[in-house]
Amino acid sequence: MYIEDKLLFNEIRNRNLKVYEALFCTYYPQLIRFANRFILDLQECEDIVQNLFVYFWENTEKINLDISLKNYFFQSVKNRCLNNLRDHQIRDRHNLLYTEALFDQVDHEDLYDPDIFIQIKEAIASMPKQMAEVFKLKYVECKRINEIAQLNNISENTVKTQLLRAKNKMRKILLETTSIKFLL
Numbered sequence: 001m002y003i004e005d006k007l008l009f010n011e012i013r014n015r016n017l018k019v020y021e022a023l024f025c026t027y028y029p030q031l032i033r034f035a036n037r038f039i040l041d042l043q044e045c046e047d048i049v050q051n052l053f054v055y056f057w058e059n060t061e062k063i064n065l066d067i068s069l070k071n072y073f074f075q076s077v078k079n080r081c082l083n084n085l086r087d088h089q090i091r092d093r094h095n096l097l098y099t100e101a102l103f104d105q106v107d108h109e110d111l112y113d114p115d116i117f118i119q120i121k122e123a124i125a126s127m128p129k130q131m132a133e134v135f136k137l138k139y140v141e142c143k144r145i146n147e148i149a150q151l152n153n154i155s156e157n158t159v160k161t162q163l164l165r166a167k168n169k170m171r172k173i174l175l176e177t178t179s180i181k182f183l184l
Contacts, residue, residue, distance in 0.1 A: 005069045013060045024053055031077050038081035040164055048080045123173040134159055135166040
């Protein structure tokens, strides 16, 4: 670790708010852009970076810093983004299981609304070709991410990115045009 970083870190440990604010102003925009590579939601990126800085301020005594401050911030944001993606995947899986359970408990005739299915088809049709294909494979044909990646000769990360963008687009379209809030 650089001497400058040691001095800055010691100032933070001594509760020097000016140094903390300077670090925040220096790294915050860079960390938001970095987080946006993983999480394609600007609000979530801002929350992740802000939570990191709160944690950093509140837990300086617990932090054993043996790398530069810049490396510490970027590594911490990366780890928090990966944890966020993992948590979203778990939540999505639970939401899907919950929705399937609801469908199993009620009469499907009562749920069928042709207007909604038309809007879903139109929303899928408005997506770029690869995004629509990935979305259909995942949510219509119930394929796994690795299967979708193999079928389309793309990486699993590309599949995840396409699914996230497709879900966000679908959510936006359906919330604007229907009263459905449970589907996605």
